[in-house]
Amino acid sequence: MKRLLDNIVRCIGVLAVFVLGILALNNLSPVFDFSEPQPFSGDSIYNPYSSFDASLGWKRANLHCHTRVEGIFNECEFPPKETIEYYKRYGYDIATISNHMEITPVWYDDQISIPVTVYEHGYNLFNNHHLVFNPEKVCFFEYLTPFTASQKQFLMDKLGKNGDFIFFNHIHRSRVFNPAQMKKLSGYVAVEADSSFEDEGQDLTFWDIALSAGHYSGNIMSDDLHYPDNSARLARRSTFFNIPTTSYADIKEAAFSGNFYAMKTPDFGSGDLDEKLKCNMELPYIEKIALVNDTIILDLSAPADSVVAIGQDGVKTLMEAGDGYVFKYLFRPEDTYIRLHADFGDSFEIYTNPFVRTPDGKRPPVCQEHTLNVPLTILYNLLVLAVAVLLFIGGVSIWKKRIKD
Numbered sequence: 001m002k003r004l005l006d007n008i009v010r011c012i013g014v015l016a017v018f019v020l021g022i023l024a025l026n027n028l029s030p031v032f033d034f035s036e037p038q039p040f041s042g043d044s045i046y047n048p049y050s051s052f053d054a055s056l057g058w059k060r061a062n063l064h065c066h067t068r069v070e071g072i073f074n075e076c077e078f079p080p081k082e083t084i085e086y087y088k089r090y091g092y093d094i095a096t097i098s099n100h101m102e103i104t105p106v107w108y109d110d111q112i113s114i115p116v117t118v119y120e121h122g123y124n125l126f127n128n129h130h131l132v133f134n135p136e137k138v139c140f141f142e143y144l145t146p147f148t149a150s151q152k153q154f155l156m157d158k159l160g161k162n163g164d165f166i167f168f169n170h171i172h173r174s175r176v177f178n179p180a181q182m183k184k185l186s187g188y189v190a191v192e193a194d195s196s197f198e199d200e201g202q203d204l205t206f207w208d209i210a211l212s213a214g215h216y217s218g219n220i221m222s223d224d225l226h227y228p229d230n231s232a233r234l235a236r237r238s239t240f241f242n243i244p245t246t247s248y249a250d251i252k253e254a255a256f257s258g259n260f261y262a263m264k265t266p267d268f269g270s271g272d273l274d275e276k277l278k279c280n281m282e283l284p285y286i287e288k289i290a291l292v293n294d295t296i297i298l299d300l301s302a303p304a305d306s307v308v309a310i311g312q313d314g315v316k317t318l319m320e321a322g323d324g325y326v327f328k329y330l331f332r333p334e335d336t337y338i339r340l341h342a343d344f345g346d347s348f349e350i351y352t353n354p355f356v357r358t359p360d361g362k363r364p365p366v367c368q369e370h371t372l373n374v375p376l377t378i379l380y381n382l383l384v385l386a387v388a389v390l391l392f393i394g395g396v397s398i399w400k401k402r403i404k405d
Helices: 002-026 080-089 149-162 202-212 248-257 273-280 374-404
Strands: 032-034 044-046 059-062 118-121 130-133 165-168 190-194 218-221 237-241 260-264 286-292 295-300 306-310 316-319 326-330 337-343 349-351 355-358 370-372
Touching: 002 374, 032 149, 130 149, 149 165, 165 248, 190 202, 190 260, 202 337, 218 260, 237 248, 295 306, 295 337, 316 326, 326 337
Parallel strands: 165 190, 190 218
Antiparallel strands: 032 370, 044 355, 059 237, 118 130, 130 165, 218 237, 237 260, 260 349, 286 295, 295 326, 306 316, 306 337, 337 349, 337 355
16 A cells, blocks of 8 residues: 555656646746836826817726636636626626637627627736737737746737737736836736726736836726626726727727726625616716816816825825816926826725826837847746756656656
């Protein structure tokens, strides 16, 4: 019996060592030299809401939800039509289905649209995920243990070429991620700053780190829905687009410019679905948002408990209301970016996209310079290969010892 147990332990050891060797080989990657983080600067101010048109109103969207799929990536037991029916009930105009590593076809009806194919990329061990919009196909390339900033950047570059653009999902739930990496990475159009999980809100910190380093992006909020029959998770996070139609072309233009805002809402009624429905039809909204000379003007449809201007390094400045529910902020010479946060109490909040300093008043580029460091790439990959070879040799040695015994 002892001999049998020893052999079982050795077999498990061989398997573990070989798995580690495969994981090591999967870490072969380029090494980039990233440009030094530089706060936004310039004599002009980029206004993401320069095309805001109050007559269009806002189109409510959930851009991240899951439905039933066939295969190993299934995380929901509800089919697409049934899932979307829940969003129709609460007045959503747009819902994209973003299943893991699978493209779900688009469709429309007279109340809600899924105007583009989207999928959520990522099956790594660290929960590093991205939304890929209008992809040619699913990209199955992945780093199973993406430790380095270069690996994360290489993947985003690849996904950006495979689709029109990408969003950086739930960064605070991504393991082995740190502020130093956030200062380097670019290539995403927006971050998902809240996805309605218990550890909510932390992506706002990462968002400010990226903005302070000069990487421009918008902020979406979504349910990341897996259980549409769970009222506590449904219609809790939304993104509102100021667009004439729910077509993909309009969404894409607004996504790049930043002409949208994100909203966090409580679980109205706490299980009372009639109350939840009623409150979802009476949400406060932005009536006007503009940049007049160097002054940001925010006009809300309802009173907020507070409105805060947030700038470089996440520093907050409380804004005072003027006439009605109008708030004004003078963009100071020392400000690099300013985003606004309206708090209505009880986890009920609106977040605008950032106004930033630029030389020409244009949107900063989505992807910033990162160049291949050839010597470091060669050295890094030789080290990875050496580790993999040593692991495989170790596995073979353990196996031979089992045979010899």
